[in-house]
Amino acid sequence: MYDPLPSPEEMAHWDRATMDLGLPASVLMENAARAALDELEREVGTPRGKRVLLLAGKGNNGGDALALARMLHCRGADVLVLRLGAKGEYKGEAGMNLRLLDGLDIPHRHARSARSVRDDALAFAPHAVVDGLLGTGFRGELRADYKEWVNLINEFCQRSAVLALDVPTGLDARTGRPSPTAVRANATVSFESAKAGMLLPGAGEYIGRLAEPHIGIPPVVKQANPTALLRMTxxxxxxxxxxxxxxxxxxxxxxxxxxxxxxxxxxxxxxxxxxxxxxxxxxxxxxxxxxxxxxxxxxxxxxxxxxxxxxxxxxxxxxxxxxxxxxxxxxxxxxxxxxxxxxxxxxxxxxxxxxxxxxxxxxxxxxxxxxxxxxxxxxxxxxxxxxxxxxxxxxxxxxxxxxxxxxxxxxxxxxxxxxxxxxxxxxxxxxxxxxxxxxxxxxxxxxxxxxxxxxxxxxxxxxxxxxxxxxxxxxxxxxxxxxxxxxxxxxxxxxxxxxxxxxxxxxxxxxxxxxxxxxxxxxxxxxxxxxxx
CATH class of the missing domain: 3.40.1190.20 (Ribokinase)
Known part of the structure; x- marks a missing residue:
């Protein structure tokens, strides 16, 4: 009758508990990227021949975007990855997926500011834009440089499908409010479950359509770590x-x-x-x-x-x-x-x-x-x-x-x-x-x-x-x-x-x-x- 509705902190705890059972973080990231690929295909059809611009932050959300870029490349898409960090700033599973891009000669570059790449990004004329800048751990107010990235992504809304990974950048997944602005996605793929704030009034105009694919969190983990909020079904x-x-x-x-x-x-x-x-x-x-x-x-x-x-x-x-x-x-x-x-x-x-x-x-x-x-x-x-x-x-x-x-x-x-x-x-x-x-x-x-x-x-x-x-x-x-x-x-x-x-x-x-x-x-x-x- 009810489904768990985790806060970002509770979702992070589920991730850690799953890894403690022995499921590697790289598998969770791979599952997340594959789920995102499925949703992107629902938005733009088969990837072959499609141009996809992916924006990758320095954390796990960026790692999801890098893994998705590899999968899109393997499906015949024309991929361009813009990184917000230098190569050395990508650690763990995100760093591993960045190295895989190098091994496959998938184009990616360090974009130091949205302003510096704006014209090139617009000229790329992507069929889809993937927002992998900030995940559900974000809170507070966006820095000025991230506001520029949000504004750039929102420029694509009328001409490209915008898919947000886990949560649109700038939206607080606890409150469902922009801080003070946020990406206006056509669709958001929130891994394993929507986070509590994403279903609150007002969040929908940023979330767009919502998908909640399972990425491998076992039921035993959810049962052992109950959420404070349950969703009626x-x-x-x-x-x-x-x-x-x-x-x-x-x-x-x-x-x-x-x-x-x-x-x-x-x-x-x-x-x-x-x-x-x-x-x-x-x-x-x-x-x-x-x-x-x-x-x-x-x-x-x-x-x-x-x-x-x-x-x-x-x-x-x-x-x-x-x-x-x-x-x-x-x-x-x-x-x-x-x-x-x-x-x-x-x-x-x-x-x-x-x-x-x-x-x-x-x-x-x-x-x-x-x-x-x-x-x-x-x-x-x-x-x-x-x-x-x-x-x-x-x-x-x-x-x-x-x-x-x-x-x-x-x-x-x-x-x-x-x-x-x-x-x-x-x-x-x-x-x-x-x-x-x-x-x-x-x-x-x-x-x-x-x-x-x-x-x-x-x-x-x-x-x-x-x-x-x-x-x-x-x-x-x-x-x-x-x-x-x-x-x-x-x-x-x-x-x-x-x-x-x-x-x-x-x-x-x-x-x-x-x-x-x-x-x-x-x-x-x-x-x-x-x-x-």
Missing amino acids: DRLARLADSPSSEAHKGTFGHLLVLGGSRGLTGAPALSCLGALRGGVGLATAACPGGVATEVKAGLPEAMTFPLGREEHWSSGLVPLLSEELSRFQAVVAGPGMGRDQGARGALEAYLALEERPDTCFDADALYWLAESPELRSRLRSGDVVTPHPLEAARLLGEKTAYIQSDRQAAVGDLASSLGCVAVLKGAGTLVAAPERRTRFCPVAEPALAVAGAGDVLAGLLGAALARGMAPLDAACFAVYVHGFTGSLLGRSNRERGLLASEIADALPRGLKEMRTNANGQRHHEPRGYNPLP
Whole structure:
């Protein structure tokens, strides 16, 4: 259901552990170069007769480029290698591959600056340019001379295919941000796995299409050296078992949505719709009695549980509900509940119930949790909170910029401080639980940026809880299915103008396609991932 998503440091540790087992570094470099050759062929076709310009830095990334140059030469390509260092600066496997170029009379020369070779490089008119200047170990800010090289490579973007080895030069593989500029590759071949920052929002415009070929890191190495971050995959569809022929609506759980108030009746209806489209057997909206008719009108397939006769929540409504809670396997609290003191009192009374089911707290419930440390202290390990960045900032007493500057740390802080599962929404949603590895959803889909989409997600998450999934898996299942479905709609329909109800209505299709992919029948990746075809 999840794949490891290493940081550059964790990837380097995998490399060292693999070599400690006895697999030479030269074999890993050879495998990397061969994988890069495969991807370059996908970009420009057969190498024979093609002109390929390769830029080789002084480290292992440059060594990969030198090994690739030899393979291209053997396939009949017209190769030109520009080295950023003198011959004596290439050590180890990179030095070995440089000596092989000499033995095969493959042209290479020391280019002391991009400016000095710019005209010759442009005159070479390459069909493809290979960026092997800096690898995933880069951090900080590019030196002035490297900025010149980046600018030169980017000049080729309109006339040549640009392939980056492991990561485009100038892009920080930890943060996914240029420092301050980066190569804009048509494609990036990231060896063994993408690195964590490369899948973050904004990195895609530099990464281009992404390939992640295996280069020989054994599974035992990955198992012995787990990454801090895991990537959600289509295999999450397996959490939702296919129904048996004897199934009935009670088989798939009963979800209760606490929400709705005057002027805010659409939110609980959308949550119920998300739950029903997400596979729950029964969905009921508990709301103040004065708005029950409006909530019911928004979704006739859901049931309503009118509480009293008022149009707003109050603490006195919760006792009317408490005796019936045993009928429900999970609860979603907050959509359309409101931000008056009555809503706060109702949430406080609900949190005080001893026998309440696992609950997803969303929307207005998050507002009141942020307002009161006492309310936050009543959260349980089986609960899930689903804040967007502003709500997360309020829950942690921080600024939104702080949350967005290190989302992985922020979601971990949320989970540990609240003692429950935390979902940090946004492009590249993260899910964390106390003392568990963080999960990452590789989706950046603008179609999901619409009012009501969060209500649908909360309902889908509640449905997963009601169907018996553990809170962490339920959160990841809901986040990924929601994102995957939004990506399908964004690709096949339109990026803007979708309604939240349309996202909900497409959830069965999204889950079906995920299950098809997980069974290996065909493959679709959510937007923001951009694999090579």
